[in-house]
Amino acid sequence: MAFNLEYTSKRQDISYTLTVTADVDGDLAIELTGKDDDSVLLAQGNLQLPPGGAAETAKLLRDALVAVSALDTKRRSTGNAHQPWSAEQDSTLREAWLAHPPTRPAAEVIRELAEHRRRSAAAIRARLPRVGCDPDVTGRLLTETTAALVGRDAVVAS
Template sequence: MNIIEEHRTEVRTGNITYSIQLTTTPAGEPGTPARTSIKVRGVGERGEPVADGGFETDTAEVTTVAALLSETLLAHGGMAGGRRRARPSAESRGRPWTAELDADLERRWLAGEGIAEIAAELGRTPGGIRARLPRVGCDPERAGEYLPRPPSKRQEEAEPW
């Protein structure tokens, strides 16, 4: 068997190293298409196998197979939390904000606490904290600062001539 092309890739993600090997062999007898063998192996940081498999396909179909695999793996990863990071659910997520919680949020932000720290203390998500900060008058882009008054409020508060 003559190998006309071989490609190897090694990728490390987290504590797992994946190796992917593609080997393309020429067509055999007339009417027999060229074939591509695809092998995937993943090992953990101690060398323990976490993924192992492979298959062979008609070389002309590699692009189609790659698109199908990509689409399927991304869809499955989204369902299983693979592509998106699984986030722990905050205990107070979705519960209404009270005046007391708003005051606590404002006090903590102005004291210089970070979003992650405030979220953990209040049982909220970091996104929930970022979204609530402007509602209590705080600038979510600048820790420890209030938002400037909008121009519409400045005109209302201006003294009459």
């Protein structure tokens, strides 16, 4: 039986497309592409599998990708971890937070800000109240009420 399947996913501004095609003999062709928002090709790969080869290949790929992901996570250290924050870094963090609409999930924006600043998401979340921003609602400043809820280092926005 011949068929064609297509799966898509987006992660860190890269749109991934995985296309699986089977011919009448059961041979599989798998193509992966990854493109940025400007349609620049950043990832590409092809597999040709014989009938019955998908399950074992999937196990091998999963094991290999889990191992590579672990290495990649160690390699992508938060280069500014434990470094003091400058007034300029505080200012740009505040501006970046306030530039996002409240409809964007806070956790997603915090991860983006962390990656861009080479700090952990926890560091960004902890710093936001110190610059007068509500870490739970993207684009929102702290009020007296929300500052009391966030903690002792929170600064009420002026």
